Amino acid sequence: MAPEQITPVELPDPRYEYGADDFVFVELAEAMSFTANFKAMAITQQVAQQEIDGVVENCPGNASYMLRIDPEIIHPDDLIARLQTIESEIDLEEYEWETRVIDVPVLFEDPWTHETLMEFRDRHQDPDGTDLEYSAQLNGFDSVAAFLEAFVGAPHMVTMVGFVPGLPWCFQMVPRSEQLEVPKYVEPRTDTPSRAVGFGGAFSVIYPVQGAGGYQLYGRTPVEVLDVDQELPDFAESIVFPNPGDILNYRAIDRAEYDAIREEVEAGTYEYTYDRVEFSPDEFFADPHAYNDQLVEGIR
Structure with missing residues (x-):
């Protein structure tokens, strides 16, 4: 084929x-x-x-x-x-350009974003479910697990950084027929946990700080994307870690791994796992699935 x-x-x-x-x-x-x-x-x-x-x-x-x-x-x-x-x-x-393929561990269905999304059900399209249940149903998946498998099944490229300082907007690197899409909340939340992993339209994001937000909430990462005080090694040159053109590979983790990584972050010793690669748009267009596998091979 x-x-x-x-x-x-x-x-x-x-x-x-x-x-x-x-x-x-x-x-x-x-x-x-x-x-x-x-x-x-x-x-x-x-x-x-x-x-x-x-x-x-x-x-x-x-x-x-x-x-x-x-x-x-x-x-x-x-x-x-x-x-x-x-x-x-x-x-x-x-x-072609040199970029980084970055491992982003995520605790999906975590207690913090779950508490937040349940608090704001009156602002959501589906007040009786969760954001993941709504997203799975809307995209034709029969379970949250199947939807998350698709969400982490291909990497997401950082297409721009902004809206709030350090927030990466990421577009999943799949053909249009496979793109996941969900609307934002009917009315924005007044609270979102920092480091929450959200999704709106066809873009995934990582909220760098606590604040308002309207994207569907799926989980939380223990790693920082913004370090204003530049205390972590990866932020020595910039207070923002992800750059446009970087490729984020979301990876599902359990609570034990989340806590272990968070301890390293709070101790100021955590360093991202990433691989430097030459990205070729032409190779990506020709066979996105095979090329994605090639890109993430160095961090698996």
């Missing part, structure tokens, strides 16, 4: 916009797709590598990107001309 492929999307011409005096916003497509997101990451990677004078911040998004500039150093029109050149020179069939 031939491997299932993902067909790259034909993107429209980019739309370039000013954002006040010191931002340039570029929309690559109206809809999120692997093609649009890979193109956004490729362009922003090239901007970073070229160290364009006057570019202060560089933020890729799901199907767009934004650059903050110093207008006294570079005019937006001059930057847009550079961006148009970069965009025209990128061929995703040949482009």
Whole structure:
């Protein structure tokens, strides 16, 4: 049987916009797709590598990107001309980037997110069930276990970081026919535990801090994605660990492993398990399942 492929999307011409005096916003497509997101990451990677004078911040998004500039150093029109050149020179069939495949242990159906989601049932589409039961039924699975098997069965790529500092938005690396989808709560919660693993639309997230939220809650990870004080070894260079283009491999754990990892985190000694790889969009499009197995092999 031939491997299932993902067909790259034909993107429209980019739309370039000013954002006040010191931002340039570029929309690559109206809809999120692997093609649009890979193109956004490729362009922003090239901007970073070229160290364009006057570019202060560089933020890729799901199907767009934004650059903050110093207008006294570079005019937006001059930057847009550079961006148009970069965009025209990128061929995703040949482009690759170095990234990390990161092990993310998760205690699914944990007591903390369970207590929270039960507290807010009046804001949910299914007041009589749990978020996982609702998600499993909505996606045609006959059990929560089967749904979770699909959720962890393929890695999730970090497509952007934002909304709140350190929150990774992750898109599961599967063909469209296999994508899981769920709506957000009818009305957002006023509380979500830190490190909660949630899902909304087709995106998984890890909530970096306690606060409001509207995504379906599935579990909690013992590891941090945000370390403002940079006390953990993996945060020496940045207060945020996951970066756009990183690949998260969610892994189900039990309470004993959760507690053991959490003890290391609180002692300041925990280090992520990850593998550095060269990611090829072309190889991923050609056979996503086989390529995913190849990607995660180094952390299993």
